Amino acid sequence: MLPLILKPLFKNSDSTTEIPFDIEISLSMIESGCIFIPLNQMATLIIIESPDEINLLKNINKVTFNFELIERPEFPSLGMHIEINTASNKSFNFDYFFNTESEGDLEVLKKLKDQNYFDIHFYTTEVIHSKKIELGTKDKLELNSLIDKVTS
Secondary structure (H helix, E strand, O other), X not given: OHHHHHHHHHOOOOXXXXXXXXXXXXXXXXXXXXXXXXXXXXXXEEEEOOHHHHHHHOOEEEEEEEEEEEOOOOOOEEEEEEEEEEOOOOEEEEEEEXXXXXXXXXXXXXXXXXXXXEEEEXXXXXXXXEEEEEOOHHHHHHHHHHHHHHHO
């Protein structure tokens, strides 16, 4: 725990991505997975994996998205399913569910609606690689349609 507390004091000055400390605390509790956060006025995807997995993920060949709106009384959400294929033909699947009753998740969705791309930051105990991912026209239209349903 002590390294986690002292880490912000000794960050590399050449680090290009500064994750807010409260979010770093949350990320430290996740072994693997993904989370969308607002970062630098944009919606940003953070993927948490082991260093070995991130080394494979650095060589993205293709990213595919699927979206679903889950309308139910408990935990209504908008699901974003992300498949990342690498140059070595390895496939990684990530799911993130935006809680449509959460102000924080709605804020991220509104930012995402206005973006044509988003950053993915690959994270272990710090961001070790970043990549911009463009949302294709079809994906953008589908996502915006679902966001409009949950924010109106």
